[in-house]
Amino acid sequence: MALSVDIRKKMGDFQMEVRFEAEQETLALLGASGCGKSVTLRCVAGILTPDEGKIVLDGVTLFDSAAKINLPPQKRQVGYLFQQYALFPNMTVRQNIAAAVRDKQRRKAVTEEKLRQFRLEEVADKRPGQISGGQQQRTALARILASEPKAILLDEPFSALDSYLKYQLEVELAETLEQFPGTVLWVSHDRGEVFRNCRRVCVLDQGKSQGTFTLRELFHEPVTEAAARLSGCKNYADAVPKGTSVFLPEWGLTLDCGKEVPEDIHRVGIRSHHVAMTAADAPGAFPCEVQRVIQDVFFTIVLLRPENAVPDAPPLRMELDREDWAKTEDKSRVWAMIQPRDILLLK
Amino acid sequence: MDWYPLYNSLRIAAISTVAVFFLGVAAAYYIAKLPRLVKGVLDVVLTLPLVLPPTVVGWLLLCLLGPKRPLGAWVLETFGVKLVMTWWSAIFATIVVAFPLMYRTARGAFESFDQNLADAGRTLGRSNAWVFWRVQMPVCKQGILAGTVLAFARALGEYGATSMIAGYTPGRTATISTTVYQLWRTNDDMGALKWVLVNIAISAVFLLAVNLLETRQRQKGGGR
Numbered sequence: 339m340a341l342s343v344d345i346r347k348k349m350g351d352f353q354m355e356v357r358f359e360a361e362q363e364t365l366a367l368l369g370a371s372g373c374g375k376s377v378t379l380r381c382v383a384g385i386l387t388p389d390e391g392k393i394v395l396d397g398v399t400l401f402d403s404a405a406k407i408n409l410p411p412q413k414r415q416v417g418y419l420f421q422q423y424a425l426f427p428n429m430t431v432r433q434n435i436a437a438a439v440r441d442k443q444r445r446k447a448v449t450e451e452k453l454r455q456f457r458l459e460e461v462a463d464k465r466p467g468q469i470s471g472g473q474q475q476r477t478a479l480a481r482i483l484a485s486e487p488k489a490i491l492l493d494e495p496f497s498a499l500d501s502y503l504k505y506q507l508e509v510e511l512a513e514t515l516e517q518f519p520g521t522v523l524w525v526s527h528d529r530g531e532v533f534r535n536c537r538r539v540c541v542l543d544q545g546k547s548q549g550t551f552t553l554r555e556l557f558h559e560p561v562t563e564a565a566a567r568l569s570g571c572k573n574y575a576d577a578v579p580k581g582t583s584v585f586l587p588e589w590g591l592t593l594d595c596g597k598e599v600p601e602d603i604h605r606v607g608i609r610s611h612h613v614a615m616t617a618a619d620a621p622g623a624f625p626c627e628v629q630r631v632i633q634d635v636f637f638t639i640v641l642l643r644p645e646n647a648v649p650d651a652p653p654l655r656m657e658l659d660r661e662d663w664a665k666t667e668d669k670s671r672v673w674a675m676i677q678p679r680d681i682l683l684l685k
Numbered sequence: 686m687d688w689y690p691l692y693n694s695l696r697i698a699a700i701s702t703v704a705v706f707f708l709g710v711a712a713a714y715y716i717a718k719l720p721r722l723v724k725g726v727l728d729v730v731l732t733l734p735l736v737l738p739p740t741v742v743g744w745l746l747l748c749l750l751g752p753k754r755p756l757g758a759w760v761l762e763t764f765g766v767k768l769v770m771t772w773w774s775a776i777f778a779t780i781v782v783a784f785p786l787m788y789r790t791a792r793g794a795f796e797s798f799d800q801n802l803a804d805a806g807r808t809l810g811r812s813n814a815w816v817f818w819r820v821q822m823p824v825c826k827q828g829i830l831a832g833t834v835l836a837f838a839r840a841l842g843e844y845g846a847t848s849m850i851a852g853y854t855p856g857r858t859a860t861i862s863t864t865v866y867q868l869w870r871t872n873d874d875m876g877a878l879k880w881v882l883v884n885i886a887i888s889a890v891f892l893l894a895v896n897l898l899e900t901r902q903r904q905k906g907g908g909r
Binding site: 383385412414418420426428 | 805807808812824
């Protein structure tokens with residue numbers, strides 16, 4: 339009982355190759371905009387057809403290019419939550435939900451039950467254009483569940499909302515999905531959203547799936563630069579393994595990693611908040627010139643240039659509390675350090 | 686006053702509008718799904734009657750339907766019916782000239798239709814026909830209605846192709862437009878004036894209807 343996807347599709351000069359397996363869980367598809375996340379969902383739902391590959395849901399083959407199987411969307415039993423919900427504007431909330439129940443005998447009962455369950459009774463006779471964003475989302479979810487799907491696909495469910503409303507709806511959506519027994523695919527470009535709502539993540543980069551990771555693997559031990567980027571890491575440099583440390587030619591730095599560095603490591607990632615200011619004589623400290631200071635809402639971003647860096651090296655980005663930066667006396671030259679455990683070794 | 690031309694014009698326009706409604710909507714629906722090149726070619730061919738002089742359309746129709754032409758001769762032989770010079774011959778002409786108006790307005794309405802709505806219906810298990818009649822047509826209703834009214838008005842005003850294919854026989858094939866021409870030709874300016882006023886009145890009502898529909902659509906579009 340699960341969803342297995344292994345598909346390839348060429349779109350213009352963009353080659354998509356996506357492979358993942360999901361149990362009865364909420365699996366995130368995480369990737370930057372335009373990396374093929376929505377296309378993947380549309381292929382699973384049957385709205386788009388892959389060039390080749392196989393999609394199996396709960397033992398039923400939805401698509402198999404080799405066996406020439408391609409079920410129409412109507413027969414796939416896959417619920418799709420569209421970005422703007424795609425509620426039928428010519429129908430009331432009640433009619434929208436009723437439209438998803440094909441069994442005439444049960445239509446009225448199921449519709450009324452969903453209206454109750456999703457607290458939509460008061461707006462049941464209103465059109466989608468007359469209700470709030472939250473009610474629209476509840477209507478869309480009620481409609482999907484009324485069609486009794488085996489899997490639910492969420493296409494960036496909160497992309498069009500401001501952050502406060504988004505947070506409220508996210509809690510509601512999570513509660514609804516907890517009750518759902520089947521597979522849920524949650525497409526997102528927002529790592530926070532994924533972290534809060536999913537256990538496992540399939541990372542997509544430029545149309546290619548990079549494998550499926552647990553949250554821990556993705557956020558604490560990312561193995562590729564694409565995964566590290568999606569987890570929010572901002573500093574990257576080429577790396578040369580040297581026993582238990584790495585040499586970073588661009589910054590002219592040798593950093594202690596506290597353990598043997600494998601030979602296949604070619605890059606390192608360093609999170610901005612893991613770069614710390616320290617005293618000049620501290621072990622592992624290196625001097626940096628301050629290039630630029632940017633004030634963010636709750637913290638200060640300082641762009642550093644290690645003193646031995648090559649001319650066109652990227653800056654080393656440091657994030658620290660506003661107060662800590664305000665207390666710093668010399669704001670043009672600082673000593674920085676990075677804890678060995680905070681250096682992400684990337685292939 | 687003999688009201689036959691009014692009755693004849695209205696029934697020709699009504700019948701051809703019904704035909705054009707289904708033909709235009711079907712063409713707009715299916716052509717929108719074709720590859721771009723085919724779509725471009727079909728678009729030109731189907732819109733051509735809108736810009737061609739009515740006499741060119743009439744001549745082409747006579748080439749097809751005339752009693753000595755392939756299709757006309759075959760129908761005459763098989764069913765014993767002449768396709769030209771009857772009251773309903775004008776319907777062929779009005780269908781051809783009114784079709785582009787219906788087709789283009791319907792296509793414009795379908796192009797602005799959010800395809801996600803159709804996909805939502807299909808993932809919910811509803812058939813393509815259900816999605817079309819219960820979602821797409823109601824959502825595009827204003828545009829489709831405007832196209833229908835325009836097509837009716839155009840069919841009502843058709844003169845050139847009609848006069849070539851149906852001619853002018855008082856009490857048989859006469860329409861408002863052919864009657865006005867005949868009355869003017871025979872120096873009956875007062876008679877012509879009556880029909881001119883009738884025609885202006887009907888056309889004004891229909892254009893008013895189009896304007897009302899378009900305003901309503903704009904208001905609806907802004908409110909969503």
